[in-house]
Amino acid sequence: MRVPEQPPARQAKVELEPTDRSGAELFRVLRSDGSADPATDPKVGSKDLGSLYRLMLLNRALDERMTTLQRQGRIGFYIGSVGEEASILGSAFVMRPNDWIFPAYREHGATLMRGMPLPRFLANLFGNELDPIRGRQMPCHEAWEPGHVASSSSPLATQLPHAVGVGWAARLKGRDDVALAYFGDGATSTHDFHTGLNFAGVFKAQTIFLCRNNQWAISVPLSAQTASETLAIKARAYGLPGVRVDGNDLLAVIAVTRQAHERARSGQGATLIEAVTYRVKGHSTSDDPRAYRKDDEVEPWLRRDPLVLLRQHLVHLGVLTGAEDETLRAQAEEEIRTAAAQVEKAGPPALESLFEDVFAKIPWHLEEQRAEALSASRPTRLE
Numbered sequence: 001m002r003v004p005e006q007p008p009a010r011q012a013k014v015e016l017e018p019t020d021r022s023g024a025e026l027f028r029v030l031r032s033d034g035s036a037d038p039a040t041d042p043k044v045g046s047k048d049l050g051s052l053y054r055l056m057l058l059n060r061a062l063d064e065r066m067t068t069l070q071r072q073g074r075i076g077f078y079i080g081s082v083g084e085e086a087s088i089l090g091s092a093f094v095m096r097p098n099d100w101i102f103p104a105y106r107e108h109g110a111t112l113m114r115g116m117p118l119p120r121f122l123a124n125l126f127g128n129e130l131d132p133i134r135g136r137q138m139p140c141h142e143a144w145e146p147g148h149v150a151s152s153s154s155p156l157a158t159q160l161p162h163a164v165g166v167g168w169a170a171r172l173k174g175r176d177d178v179a180l181a182y183f184g185d186g187a188t189s190t191h192d193f194h195t196g197l198n199f200a201g202v203f204k205a206q207t208i209f210l211c212r213n214n215q216w217a218i219s220v221p222l223s224a225q226t227a228s229e230t231l232a233i234k235a236r237a238y239g240l241p242g243v244r245v246d247g248n249d250l251l252a253v254i255a256v257t258r259q260a261h262e263r264a265r266s267g268q269g270a271t272l273i274e275a276v277t278y279r280v281k282g283h284s285t286s287d288d289p290r291a292y293r294k295d296d297e298v299e300p301w302l303r304r305d306p307l308v309l310l311r312q313h314l315v316h317l318g319v320l321t322g323a324e325d326e327t328l329r330a331q332a333e334e335e336i337r338t339a340a341a342q343v344e345k346a347g348p349p350a351l352e353s354l355f356e357d358v359f360a361k362i363p364w365h366l367e368e369q370r371a372e373a374l375s376a377s378r379p380t381r382l383e
C-alpha cells in the first residue's frame with residue numbers, strides 16, 4: 001500500500017512574554033565583522049579561546065580522517081559532528097570537573113575536552129586489543145568515567161532521564177553538581193524527552209538539556225518532526241525556561257549555557273537550550289544525504305561554519321594570523337593521523353576473550369566451547 005504524501009507540518013506561532021527566549025529569534029554574540037556584541041559577550045579569555053579553537057580543529061580533523069578510514073575499510077563505522085562543533089564544545093566548556101555529561105553519539109569533542117586520551121577513543125573505533133572493552137561496544141560509542149562522561153546513547157533520548165536522575169540526586173544531597181544531556185531534534189519526539197523534562201520541571205533537577213537542532217533526524221526534516229514553532233518553546237509546558245541560541249556561535253552557546261549552569265547549581269532547576277545548527281554531512285558513514293536533500297540547502301550553512309566564525313573572531317581580536325592558522329590545522333591533522341596509525345597497529349582481541357567478562361565463573365558448556373575454539377586446528381585470533 002502506498003502511504004499518501006503528507007504536507008509538511010506548519011510551525012504554529014505563539015505570542016511570548018518579552019523576557020522569553022524560546023521564540024524564533026536567535027540569541028547571538030558574534031557579529032558579521034568577527035567582533036563580539038559587548039552587551040552579550042561572555043568574555044572568555046584569549047587563552048581559553050585558543051584552546052577551544054585548537055580542539056575544534058582537532059574535532060574536525062578527527063571527523064575527516066575517520067570518514068576516510070571508514071571508506072578505506074579500516075574502521076567499520078563513524079558518526080561525526082561537522083558544523084555542530086560550537087554547540088558541543090561551547091556547552092561542555094562551561095561544565096566543571098564535578099559535573100556530568102550525558103552524550104548522544106556525536107559529542108566526541110566534549111569527551112576529548114573532558115580528558116579522554118585520543119588513543120583510547122580511537123581504540124574503540126578499531127575495536128582491537130587496545131580497546132578496554134575489546135570491540136564489544138559499537139564504534140563511536142565512547143565512555144569516559146574519569147571525566148564524568150557517561151556512555152554514549154544510541155537509543156534516542158534514553159540519556160535524558162539518566163541526566164535528570166543525576167541532577168535530582170545532586171539536589172537531594174545538597175551538592176552543586178550539574179548534569180548536561182545532549183540530544184538531537186529528532187529525540188524531542190520521544191517519550192524519554194517528555195519524561196525527562198517533566199520530571200526535571202517538577203523536581204527541579206540540576207540538569208541542562210542541550211538539544212542540537214541540526215535540522216535533520218537521518219532523512220526526516222524538522223518540518224516533519226514537529227508542528228511546534230521552535231523546539232525551545234516546548235520547555236514552557238514543563239515549567240522550564242527555554243532558550244534558542246545560534247548553535248554555530250561558540251560565544252553565544254557559552255553565554256546561554258553559563259546561565260543555565262548557574263540556574264541549575266543554585267537550585268533553580270533545569271533549562272532547555274535549543275542550539276540551532278546544521279548537520280553538514282550525512283547522518284553517519286552509513287548514510288548518503290544526496291538521497292533526500294539538495295546540496296543548495298547545505299551551502300548557506302557552510303558560510304556559517306562554526307570554525308569559520310570562531311577564526312574570524314580570533315583574527316578580529318588580533319590573536320590569530322593566517323600563517324598561525326595554517327600551522328594549527330596541520331598540527332591537528334598530524335595529531336590525528338599519528339595517533340590513528342599507532343592504534344591501528346595493535347592486533348585484534350585474543351580469541352579467548354570471547355569467553356571472558358560475562359560470567360565470574362565460566363560455565364561448563366562455555367569451557368567446552370573455549371577448549372574447542374583454542375584447539376590447534378583453529379585460528380587463535382579473531383579476524
Ligand SMILES: Cc1ncc(C[n+]2csc(CCOP(=O)(O)OP(=O)(O)O)c2C)c(N)n1
Pocket residue numbers: 106154155156183184185186187188190212214216217218279283
Ligand atoms: C528510540 C530510537 N528510535 C529510533 C532510532 C533510530 N535512529 C538513530 S539516529 C536517529 C535520528 C536522530 O536524529 P536526531 O535526534 O535529530 O539526532 P542527530 O542524529 O541529528 O544528531 C534515529 C531515528 C533510535 N536509535 N532510537
Ligand SMILES: [Mg+2]
Pocket residue numbers: 184185186212213214215216217218279
Ligand atoms: Mg538532528
